Amino acid sequence: MTRYIRRxxxxxxxxxxxxxxxxxxxxxLQAGELRExxxxxxxxxxxxxxxxxxxxxxxxxxxxxxDTRQQLRYERTYHDGPLYAPVTGYSSxxxxxxxxxxxxxxxxxxxxxxxxPLPLWNDxxxxxxxxxxxxxxxxxxxxxxxYQGLAGRRGAVAALEPSTGRILALVSSPSYDPxxxxxxxxxxxxxxxxLNTSPxxxxxxxxxxxxxxxxxxxxxxxxxxxxxxxxxxxxxxxxDARDPYILPGTRTRLPNRAPRCDRASLSYALRYSCNTVMxxxxxxxxxxxxxxxxxxxxxxxxxxxxxxxxxxxxxxREMGPDQLALSSIGQFDTAATPLxxxxxxxxxxxxxxxxxxxxxxRVTTRGGRxxxxxxxxxxxxxxxxxxxxxxxxxxIQAVEKGGGRRAAVPGVRVGGKTGTAQHGVAxxxxxxxxxxxxxxxxxxxxxxxxxxxxxxxxxxxxxxxSGGGDAAPIAKVVIEAALKGRGG
Amino acid sequence: xxxxxxxxxxxxxxxxxxxxxxxMPKRRGVxxxxxxxxxxxxxxxxxAVGLTRSGAVPxxxxxxxxxxxxxxxxxxxxxxxxxxxxxxLLLPIAVLLNGLGLVLIYRLDLETPxxxxxxxxxxxxxxxVALFIGVVLALRDHRLLQRYAYVSVAAALALMMxxxxxxxxxxxxxxxxxxxFSFQPSEFAKILLAVFFAAYLAANRNALAYTGRxxxxxxxxxxxxxxxxxxxxxxxxxxxxxERDLGTSSLFFGLFVxxxxxxTGRTGWIAVGLLLAGVGAFAxxxxxxxxxxRVQEWLAPFASIDAGLGPSxxxxxxxxxxAGGMQGTGLGAGHSTLIGFAAKSDFILxxxxxxxxxxxxxxxxxxxxxxxxxxxxxGLALRDSFGxxxxxxxxxxxAVQVFVIAGGVTGLIPLTGxxxxxxxxxxxxxxxxxxxVALLIRVSDSARAQPSDGEGxxxxxxAEMTTAPGSGR
Numbered sequence: 027m028t029r030y031i032r033r034x035x036x037x038x039x040x041x042x043x044x045x046x047x048x049x050x051x052x053x054x055l056q057a058g059e060l061r062e063x064x065x066x067x068x069x070x071x072x073x074x075x076x077x078x079x080x081x082x083x084x085x086x087x088x089x090x091x092x093d094t095r096q097q098l099r100y101e102r103t104y105h106d107g108p109l110y111a112p113v114t115g116y117s118s119x120x121x122x123x124x125x126x127x128x129x130x131x132x133x134x135x136x137x138x139x140x141x142x143p144l145p146l147w148n149d150x151x152x153x154x155x156x157x158x159x160x161x162x163x164x165x166x167x168x169x170x171x172x173y174q175g176l177a178g179r180r181g182a183v184a185a186l187e188p189s190t191g192r193i194l195a196l197v198s199s200p201s202y203d204p205x206x207x208x209x210x211x212x213x214x215x216x217x218x219x220x221l222n223t224s225p226x227x228x229x230x231x232x233x234x235x236x237x238x239x240x241x242x243x244x245x246x247x248x249x250x251x252x253x254x255x256x257x258x259x260x261x262x263x264x265x266d267a268r269d270p271y272i273l274p275g276t277r278t279r280l281p282n283r284a285p286r287c288d289r290a291s292l293s294y295a296l297r298y299s300c301n302t303v304m305x306x307x308x309x310x311x312x313x314x315x316x317x318x319x320x321x322x323x324x325x326x327x328x329x330x331x332x333x334x335x336x337x338x339x340x341x342x343r344e345m346g347p348d349q350l351a352l353s354s355i356g357q358f359d360t361a362a363t364p365l366x367x368x369x370x371x372x373x374x375x376x377x378x379x380x381x382x383x384x385x386x387x388r389v390t391t392r393g394g395r396x397x398x399x400x401x402x403x404x405x406x407x408x409x410x411x412x413x414x415x416x417x418x419x420x421x422i423q424a425v426e427k428g429g430g431r432r433a434a435v436p437g438v439r440v441g442g443k444t445g446t447a448q449h450g451v452a453x454x455x456x457x458x459x460x461x462x463x464x465x466x467x468x469x470x471x472x473x474x475x476x477x478x479x480x481x482x483x484x485x486x487x488x489x490x491x492s493g494g495g496d497a498a499p500i501a502k503v504v505i506e507a508a509l510k511g512r513g514g
Numbered sequence: 515x516x517x518x519x520x521x522x523x524x525x526x527x528x529x530x531x532x533x534x535x536x537x538m539p540k541r542r543g544v545x546x547x548x549x550x551x552x553x554x555x556x557x558x559x560x561x562a563v564g565l566t567r568s569g570a571v572p573x574x575x576x577x578x579x580x581x582x583x584x585x586x587x588x589x590x591x592x593x594x595x596x597x598x599x600x601x602x603l604l605l606p607i608a609v610l611l612n613g614l615g616l617v618l619i620y621r622l623d624l625e626t627p628x629x630x631x632x633x634x635x636x637x638x639x640x641x642x643v644a645l646f647i648g649v650v651l652a653l654r655d656h657r658l659l660q661r662y663a664y665v666s667v668a669a670a671l672a673l674m675m676x677x678x679x680x681x682x683x684x685x686x687x688x689x690x691x692x693x694x695f696s697f698q699p700s701e702f703a704k705i706l707l708a709v710f711f712a713a714y715l716a717a718n719r720n721a722l723a724y725t726g727r728x729x730x731x732x733x734x735x736x737x738x739x740x741x742x743x744x745x746x747x748x749x750x751x752x753x754x755x756x757e758r759d760l761g762t763s764s765l766f767f768g769l770f771v772x773x774x775x776x777x778t779g780r781t782g783w784i785a786v787g788l789l790l791a792g793v794g795a796f797a798x799x800x801x802x803x804x805x806x807x808r809v810q811e812w813l814a815p816f817a818s819i820d821a822g823l824g825p826s827x828x829x830x831x832x833x834x835x836x837a838g839g840m841q842g843t844g845l846g847a848g849h850s851t852l853i854g855f856a857a858k859s860d861f862i863l864x865x866x867x868x869x870x871x872x873x874x875x876x877x878x879x880x881x882x883x884x885x886x887x888x889x890x891x892x893g894l895a896l897r898d899s900f901g902x903x904x905x906x907x908x909x910x911x912x913a914v915q916v917f918v919i920a921g922g923v924t925g926l927i928p929l930t931g932x933x934x935x936x937x938x939x940x941x942x943x944x945x946x947x948x949x950x951v952a953l954l955i956r957v958s959d960s961a962r963a964q965p966s967d968g969e970g971x972x973x974x975x976x977a978e979m980t981t982a983p984g985s986g987r
Binding site for chain 2: 028038041048049050054056058062064068071
């Protein structure tokens with residue numbers, strides 16, 4: 027019997043060994059694959075187990091975390107949610123993340139290895155760090171002035187500091203409160219559906235994700251190209267642009283809304299926005315150089331990130347002369363985001379050098395230790411410095427004497443350009459009102475702000491919509507906010 | 515193995531005289547210190563759960579430690595005075611497993627505030643230890659049980675049939691409910707059945723092994739000898755199949771085959787057993803939807819995810835083990851409650867795997883292995899066939915059960931609902947396991963107390979069987 031007992035014992039040993047081998051397989055060999063199975067809720071639970079790191083504007087956090095005591099424990103909260111939504115985006119347990127919540131997710135969730143004091147050790151122990159902080163370049167007063175200036179009308183404001191590329195304001199209106207999407211309750215589902223079906227499209231980030239025909243505001247780009255190419259050498263000299271101007275190769279007459287545009291100088295054309303002069307200059311510059319200049323300003327760049335992706339602004343690569351003429355006054359297929367047009371103004375203000383715009387100033391640990399900090403980087407030099415100086419002067423004149431009068435701030439150098447963009451089939455849509463501008467204290471060495479305002483107010487009377495009438499006053503309050511409390 | 519070389523030629527001196535009757539050392543002090551360690555480990559675990567979950571030592575940690583310590587102490591005293599030669603590892607392993615089970619159940623209770631199982635489990639554990647002490651005190655010699663073989667089997671069958679009269683729970687008709695308590699009679703039946711198998715096989719092993727017809731290379735015993743035992747075995751498996759108690763029926767099956775093999779040494783029985791098992795499993799799998807689902811889940815644990823129905827319990831269990839990795843998340847820090855309703859019973863091993871990791875889980879499995887090994891060792895050392903078969907039977911119950919459950923929740927074999935000995939929530943299970951350990955203590959005491967002359971003899975005499983219990987001491 028002893029022999030058989032021993033054999034039975036061997037059987038037990040085999041069963042024991044099988045169990046151990048199987049457990050090793052499960053817990054070591056296949057563990058990674060099982061952990062990553064999408065049906066495994068553990069990563070989600072871990073993600074929401076701790077308060078998320080915060081996004082900071084002007085020394086104050088604009089986000090927070092709420093302990094729900096649910097399985098997915100912490101929910102995102104927002105202070106002034108609608109005001110900062112185009113900056114923060116949302117962090118939803120159901121719908122994922124967008125904008126800074128998305129691009130900076132690793133830092134905010136605490137999974138970024140940079141946050142760990144001992145990265146390798148933390149990899150080994152699979153421990154999470156407390157979520158880090160994202161300190162933005164946004165200035166709260168500028169952001170608020172822009173949001174209140176739009177006053178709920180459809181539109182957007184993008185503002186940045188020309189010499190550094192720091193984005194001072196990103197406003198989209200009407201906006202929404204990202205807190206509505208934080209949790210995973212039926213109310214969140216309802217809010218999601220409502221926000222997505224609303225005709226106002228409140229979740230659209232008009233400042234960086236929507237492109238509009240820039241209209242006359244684009245004439246700054248055309249002027250830069252014409253000056254750089256020495257098509258125009260004296261901005262005050264008469265040009266050979268005739269009014270009426272027939273689009274090349276067609277019988278279409280290009281209309282002017284401004285008077286006395288026949289053979290007008292570049293200076294006059296920018297001040298009163300002569301379509302004929304700018305279209306003619308664009309055609310004379312030629313497609314190749316027009317395109318080159320536009321692209322140096324940032325057009326056709328699908329890879330621009332701030333760090334959220336910015337929709338590509340477009341300037342067509344293949345066009346006939348008639349189309350080029352229209353494109354040169356910001357019509358035809360030309361389209362730009364408000365941020366893109368703010369970059370145009372910034373390049374002029376900064377002496378022809380365009381600095382890459384950015385939104386994240388610093389990343390710190392929860393304790394405040396800086397993990398990384400942004401440095402200004404040149405994006406392109408779309409025009410030479412002399413051209414930039416000429417354009418600065420012309421833009422100041424446009425504000426002082428031209429269509430941008432309502433953006434003037436006493437005692438401050440403000441340069442601007444209005445734009446009223448036709449759109450829709452046969453231009454039947456309500457036109458968009460543009461205003462791009464920059465401002466500099468007289469004694470300051472650098473411009474304080476460059477910005478673009480777009481108002482797409484469907485409620486207004488069509489005749490009333492103009493860059494000078496609707497957008498310039500908003501630019502003014504934003505400029506005032508930017509200059510206030512900035513030394514002198 | 516001191517069998518003298520009797521046929522050796524004369525240069526070899528005559529065999530030495532049989533050594534004086536040597537008894538094994540008692541080693542009760544070892545047992546006591548192991549018990550203290552076991553209780554301390556459990557208190558440490560209990561404290562760790564509290565620290566992880568609420569940042570504070572649970573207020574009743576001292577009471578819990580004292581309670582477990584007292585149970586261990588009383589059990590130890592009973593062993594010390596009534597089974598002083600018993601194997602010193604058995605009791606500490608049982609206390610450690612039971613204590614860890616309480617820790618894990620307490621930990622899982624925190625996730626389900628409305629359904630606290632730990633207090634009831636503690637009551638059942640106390641009852642289990644009381645019965646353990648009762649068995650150690652009252653049963654002075656295991657051979658006494660041999661007389662009650664037929665009583666045992668009758669009681670076992672009656673117990674197993676009882677739940678048919680009660681409503682099913684979660685698809686299985688294996689519980690009896692009265693008052694607030696539920697009770698699983700098949701748990702007790704397995705001890706009774708082991709006793710019966712041991713007694714019957716011990717009495718008839720020669721007839722089973724050497725009589726009857728020979729077909730091809732298999733020696734078939736006469737129907738008269740084989741009949742009763744196969745009938746009883748088939749009856750119990752049939753009853754369990756009726757009650758959908760898959761786990762216990764596979765346990766009984768394994769138990770029967772192992773004991774039959776050990777008693778007769780006929781490999782053919784294993785072959786016949788496996789054949790029968792295959793046929794039975796196929797039949798049940800084909801006609802019983804409950805079983806077929808389990809087999810399908812085992813073959814494709816993630817099929818329900820692909821079908822958009824969310825992870826099955828088995829998939830959740832596999833996720834738990836994977837989450838634990840090498841070191842585990844730490845007690846209280848895992849999410850094995852995602853498994854759902856059976857987390858405290860059938861799937862408690864998943865919590866151990868997630869929170870104690872591969873290291874802790876392997877330690878647990880090795881503890882069971884040690885318990886089984888000690889049972890086998892007692893069986894090897896005993897002289898009487900009944901005792902040997904009983905020890906092997908009881909140890910095999912634990913071995914098969916651990917294999918079936920652990921294999922089930924880790925996806926090695928199809929899942930069958932059964933309770934992890936000592937670890938899982940379940941009163942009848944804890945009580946039964948304490949009785950099994952009590953019986954193992956009793957047989958190991960006999961094994962180690964008897965004069966050590968090597969191997970036990972295979973055929974006890976009538977005289978041996980009727981020797982007054984404890985007279986050897």
